[in-house]
Amino acid sequence: MVSKALADAKMEPFWLDRSDRPETLPPLTAPRKADLLVVGGGFTGLWAAIQARQAAPEHTVILIEKASVASGASGRPGGVVSTSVMHGLSNATRIFPGDIAALEVLGQENMRGFMQTISENGIDCHAEWGGELNVAIDDSQIDSLRDEHALHLKYGHNAVFLDEAALAEHIRSPRYKAGVWTKDVAGTVHPALLAWGLKQLALKLGVEIYENTPLETIDETGGRMRVTTPHGSVVADRVLLATNAFMAGHRHIKRRIVPIRDRVLATEPLTDAQMAAIGWGNRQGIYDMRTQMNYMRLTRDNRIIFGGRLAYAFNGDTSPPIDRERETYAPLAGAFFETFPQLEGLRFSHAWSGAIDLSTRMAVHFQRYFDGKVVYAGGYSGFGVSASRFGARIALDILNGSHLPESKLEFATRLPSIVPPEPFRWLGAQITMNALDTADRKGGWRLPWLKFVSALGFPLH
Template sequence: MPYWLDNPAEPPAEAALRGDRQADLLIVGGGFTGLWAAIQAKEQMPELEVVLIEAGRVAHGASGRAGGIISTSVMHGLPNAVRVFPNDIAELERFGHLNLDGFEASLERYGIDADIEWNGEMTVAVDPAHLGQLREDHELHTHHGHDVQLLDRQQTLEQLASPLFAGALWSRNRSGIVHPAKLAWGLKRAALSLGVRIHEHTPLEAIRDEGDTVLASTPEGSIRAPRVLFGSGTAKVGIADINRRVLQVRDHVLATEPLSEAQLALIGWKNRQGVYDTRTQLNYFRLTKDNRIIFGGLVSYHFDGNPQPAQDARHDTYTRLAQAFFRTFPQLAGLRFSHAWGGPIDYCSRGSVFAKRYLGGKGVFVAGYTGFGVAASRFGAFMGLNILFDRDSPERRLDIARQSPTYIPPEPVRWLAAKITFHAFDGADAEGGWKRAWIRGIKAMGFPM
C-alpha cells in the first residue's frame, strides 16, 4: 500500500451510483484533474449540476501514488517547455505562476491541510559529466526570471549529503512538496461543499454519443449529460484515439521508516527540498512531515498498459530500488522501509498535459502530465473546461491547447520499443554504447527523457 494512503485521515467513501441520473457536467475520474475540474466548474458556474464518478476510491489511482513534488511549470519542466513550445514560453511561464496562485488560494479558501512545504526543488548531478547540462539549465531558468542557485559539490553536500552528488541546481521558485493523498482528500471535501455529487466505486463501463447528450453507463446506473470531462489519466474509457496518444508507464516508490534526529543529521537536508537526480533512469526523493524519505524511480512498461502488473508485487523490484537508495545514502545503512508501491504515469510524446475534444465536441479528455501533474493538474482542468465550454481564454490561443501529442505505435511494437528503451535506461549512463545511442534517438524523435 502507498504510504500516502495508509492514513486514518481518509474520508469515508461516497456511495456508488445506483439508478439513472442527469447532469449538466459529468466528470470521469476522482484524481487531481477530475477534482480540480469539479471545483473550478462550480466556482465559475455555481448553477451547474456536476457529477463526478470514480472507479475506485478518490486518490487511489495515480494521484495518491505520486512523489508529491510541486513544480512551478505546467509542462515537464522549463527545458521541455522550450523544446516543445519555444514560441509560447513567456505565456506558459505566466500560466505556471497563475496556476500556483490559484492552487494556494484554493487550499486557503477551503482549509486544506496537505503538509505543504515551499522549500524548492533541486536537481542533483550524479556524474561530473552532467554538470554542463545543469549550467545550461541554470542559464535558461535565470533568463526566465527564476530564483535558482547553481551549487558546486561542497555546496550541494551542505544541502544534502551523498557521495554521488557532483553539484546541483536548486530552484527556489515557488516549488516544494505536498502530501498528495491529503491534497486529494481536501479537494474532495471542497468539491462536496460546493454541491458536486461524487460517486466512488462507480467505474465507467461504456460511453455513447447520443446527439445532444452523452450517455455514460456504469454497473448499476447511468448518467446523461451534455458535456463530459475525462480526468481519468491512463484508464481506458473506450475512445481508441486516446490510447494511441497516452502510454501508461509504471513508477515504483519506497518509503522509509521515520529518520531519527541522528540519522537526519547524517544527510543534512536542512532545507527539505524535493530532489531529482540526473540519471537517465532517474530517481527522485523527498522528506515527509514525520521525516521519512520517499524514494522513487525504476520506471517500467507492461503490455497493453496493464494497470496491475505482477512486477508491482515482486520483491526484486523494490530490492533494486533499495539498492539505489543505499548507493545514494550509504550513511543510512540499516534503515528500514515501511511501504513499497507502484503507480501509473500518463506519458505522452510532448511531456505535457493536453486537452482534446471527442464525442462530437461534447467530451474533452485531459491527460499526459508525464509525471509532473501534482500542480499542473489544476491548469489541465482549467484548460479542459475552457475548451469544453468553448470559452475564449488566453491559453487556448497557445499551441499547448491547439495541438495534441503524436501517436505512439500500437502493440506489440509499443511494448517492444518500451522494453528496449527501459533496458537502455538502466545502462546508458554506466555503459554508454548502443544504449546511450538508443536514448539519443528517442530524444531526437521528440520524447521527453
C-alpha cells in the same frame, strides 16, 4: 542489506495508509442528468469539478470514480510541486519555444491559485515550500545543469547554482556533483491529504461524487452524452475524461499515451542523528538529471520517499502482479543506499507502484471527441500534482468553446505524436528501459538507441 531493508515493507502506498482515510462514497444507482460529468477522481477530475462549480454554481456537476478518490496516480506520487505546467522549463522550451513566456506566466498563476485554494480552505496537506533541487549525478550532467540554471534566471526564477561543496550543505550524498536550487513557489505536499481535502471542497461546493462507479460505455443521444455505469447512468452536456494512464472513455486515447509504472519506497522515520547525517535542512523536493531518474522528498515525520525505475507491461497493464512482489523493489532500494550509504540499516515501511500517462510531449494535452462534447485531459508524464489544476482549467474552457486566450495557444490545440501500437510498443519500451538502466554506466549501443527514441519524440537524453 537490501532484502533485509525491504523485509517488512507494506506493499501499499504510504500516503493512503492512514486511519483518517475518508469513507468511500456510495456508487451511482440511478439515472441522472448533469451539465458536466467528470470521469476520474484524481487531481485532474477534482480540480475540474471544483472550478466548474465555482464558475457556475447553478450547474449540476457529477464526478464518477471507478474505485475511490486518489486510488490512481494522485494517491501515489512523490508529491513534489513547482510552477511549471509543461514538465519543467527545459521541456517547455523543447516543445513550445514560441509560447514559453506565456506558459511561464500561466504556471505562476496556477501555483498561486493552487496555494490559495489550500490555504483559504484549510486543506492541511503538509505543504512545505523549501523549493526544488535538481542534481547532477555525474560530471557530464553539469553543463546541462548550468544551462538549466541560466534558463531559470532568464525567466526570473530565484535559482542558485550549487557546486559539489555548496550542494553538500543542502544534501549529503556521494552521488551528487552539483545542483540547481529553485527556491520559490516549489516544494512538497502530502498528495492523499490534498486529494481528500479537494474531495471535501468539491462536496461543499455541491459536486455530486459517486465512488466505485466505473464508466462502462459512452455514446451520444439527442445532442448530449450518455454514460453508463454498472448501476446507473448520466446524461450530460459535456464530459471530461480525467482518466490519466487508465485512458477510460475512448479507445483512441491510447494512441498518444503510454501507460508506464513507476516504483516508490518510503523509509521508516529518520532519527535526529540520521537526519544530521544527510543534512537536507531546507527539505527541498529533489530530482536527479537522468531520464530513469530518482526523485525524493521528506515527509512531515522525516521519512524519505524515494522513487524511480520506470517499467512497461504488455498492453499497458497499469497494475501487474509483479508490482506487488517485494523483490522487484530491490534495485530501487539499492539505488537508495548508493545515494545515502550513511543510512545503512534503515528499513523501508512501504513499497508501491503507480501509473504514469507518458506522452511524447511529457505534459498535458487535450483530446477532443464527439464534436468537442467530450475531452480527455492527460499526458502529464509524472509531473501533474499541481499542473493538473491547470490541465483541468484548460479542459473545462475547451469544453465550453475555448474562450480563454490561452486555450488558443499551441499547447491547447496541438496533439503530441502517435506512439506505435503493440507489439512494437512493448518491444520498444523493453529496449528503452534496459538502455536507460545501463546507459549511464556502459554507454555503447544504448546511446544511439536513446537518440533514436528521442527523435521519435520522447526526450530521453
